[in-house]
Amino acid sequence: MTAVLFGFDYAGVQSLKITKGTIDPVTEPDSNVGSFLFNSKWAADYKLSGIDMMDQVGASTFWPAGTGLTNYTKYSELTYPAGQTSYFRKAHFPTLPFEYDLPLCEVKSRRISNGRFIGSLVSEVLAGYENRGGNWRTAGREWAGWGKGMTVAYNSTTGSISSGSVVTNYFSQPAGVTNEVFYNNLVVWRLPGDETAVLDGAPVAPVSGQHAIEIDSAGVRIAKPGFDARTATPTQMALDTARHPTKVIGAADVACPAGVSYYDIGVTIPAGAVADVHFYQGSVILYPANPVATPFGAEYWFDGSRIYFNNTFAACRARFIVYAIGTDAPTSGANDVLRQFNDGSQEVFQILRPGAAANPNWADIVIDSRWPCIQILAQGFIGVGAGDLTHVVDFNGNGCFPMVKYMTVHGASGATTPSPYVLSYSKLVRQPFTNVIGSYKVGWTYQQGGDSTYCELSANQARFRTFVGNPIRRFYAGPSDFTNDIITYRYDPSPLYGIRYFILGIPA
Incomplete structure (x- = not known):
């Protein structure tokens, strides 16, 4: 069960608040952070700028169509063996603020042979004379990251990227080569990855007479306190049906024994979903992994409503969050932006993209009271x-x-x-x-x-x-x-x- 406030809270601030259980969203103090599934008074907010799924191309390709080496936002070229290197400029993620030259970002590494993610898996790499040197490390070291003022190497020349990233994917290896190959998806969050302050991330005092909430045929817009929904910039908005909050559709902390295990989150996991997974032992969570000199952790993947783990090493625990990223096209219909219904077990409150169909999909859903937003x-x-x-x-x-x-x-x-x-x-x-x-x-x-x-x-x-x-x-x-x-x-x-x-x- 959840409760929803669309109006003035205990401090007289226009807000959208969703609380868990029977907690009253009108009177619950904002400092009780564990009470809220969503709170429009959160100043620093956690939103996605984009995911690039790294589609395999058959020839060098520029995005947008018609661009070239001087003005592309993304460029993918074939590389040996049977792979491709993709170059990104910041403009490829249009919701990334101008001020964030170096954003919070990551690659999600997925094994080509079986489609399983290995991001928090500690792998052994031996080298040197008689393999007497070793590294036990997690994925990510092979990816340079996101750079500023970069000089990059194309197949036939060099170039520059003022702000962006380079991601390489090898889809197969030539005959006789047995090294595993991985498929990397680039995930970019609307947050800074360096010393830059979070835009509009500090609380601002509400101003009398401002319109914090706007609901009309164009959608729902809710400004953070101190800003007016009619004039607020994207980082001054707590919620905008044009820019979805990041939806969590599953989260748990579960035993991860040797062998294959799974956890059912209760809803079909859509294509393009991503997860954050922390594997650890004991009472302290370790991220990105337990720093040990032995292979550790597990593969994970999605099937239906389940997240699966395959652990071939020591038993551990897995703490995870699954994010719903709708990659399908929005539906079309005459659904209102506000929707309430009973799913058979509870009353559900939704905020939808304007014009969604009667049965909205993940691309249509902005807020759903069954699933919390990250704070x-x-x-x-x-x-x-x-x-x-x-x-x-x-x-x-x-x-x-x-x-x-x-x-x-x-x-x-x-x-x-x-x-x-x-x-x-x-x-x-x-x-x-x-x-x-x-x-x-x-x-x-x-x-x-x-x-x-x-x-x-x-x-x-x-x-x-x-x-x-x-x-x-x-x-x-x-x-x-x-x-x-x-x-x-x-x-x-x-x-x-x-x-x-x-x-x-x-x-x-």
Whole structure:
């Protein structure tokens, strides 16, 4: 059960509030963050700018049609073996604010052979003399990230991207090559990934006489407090039927035993859905993964209303959120923007895109009282120095189900990056990954890599761990070095200097 307020709350502020259970949305204090499925008074809000599903092309292709190397927003060209490299400029995501040159973004890596996601899976990579050097790391290291002032390498020339990303996908390997290949989807959120402040992310005092709520045939627009819905910019709007909030259709914290298991979220998961998954052991959630020197975690995938896990390693837990991203075309009809009905078990309140059909699809639904919207419990930037450091962030997560997203922030580099198609950049943000490095003489010796980061997340605290200055690889280059115990080290060409974090929550 849920309750809905469309009007003035206890502070006299025009609001849309949806509370869980029997909690009264009129009188419930905003500070009780675990009570709200949606609250238009949230100042810093969590919205999607876009997902690119990286459709496979048969020849070099520019978007929009008719553009070329000088003015494309996306360009995909064929690369060897049997893959493609896609170049993105910021303009490819038109809802991304001008001020966000380096947005919060990530790739979701999916195995080509079986369609399963592997983003939080710790994999073993052995190299060097007799494979006596090792890295145990999560996916993401191979993706350079999102850069500013980038010089990039095309097949036949070089070019520049003032703000954007490069993503490579290999759809198959040539005969005789057995390395697995992965399909990467680029996900971009309407939030900064560097020191930039969240636009209109600080609370503003309401102004008497402003129209916070507008409902007409063109849709529903609800402004954040202090702004007028008739004149507010997109980042000053809490809700606009032209720009959907991010919908959560499933979330849980479940046992992930060895073998195949699943959790049924109770609703068919649409094509294009994405999930955030934290695999961990014990009472502390670790993101992006448990930083261990053994393979760890599980694959996951969607089928019907279920999220499946395949764990071939140690038993653990999986904390996940499934986001509904409607990739189908909006329906057409005469449905009102406000809809109420009983789904057989509860009363449901919906806000729909204007002109939706009687049976709306995911592309039509803006708000549904059965599914919470993500709220940002805490956000900020942490400057990072050299050494094995811990950075503590306290937050109010009472009654919530916390998750974390963050980017590592890097300065200029002209050295080789994880992507061979990015030659240099003036600044970069990239998704976090763990990287335990080791070398084997009589036994293994391990340390956290200098590019490795992770967050230890509990109900009201996040502890970010960084290791700037450590090598990112260690190995024996040949038999003589092994005999004389001479280890070769490689270091990050562009060490991180900051962490941009967002602590997210939905009601527990």
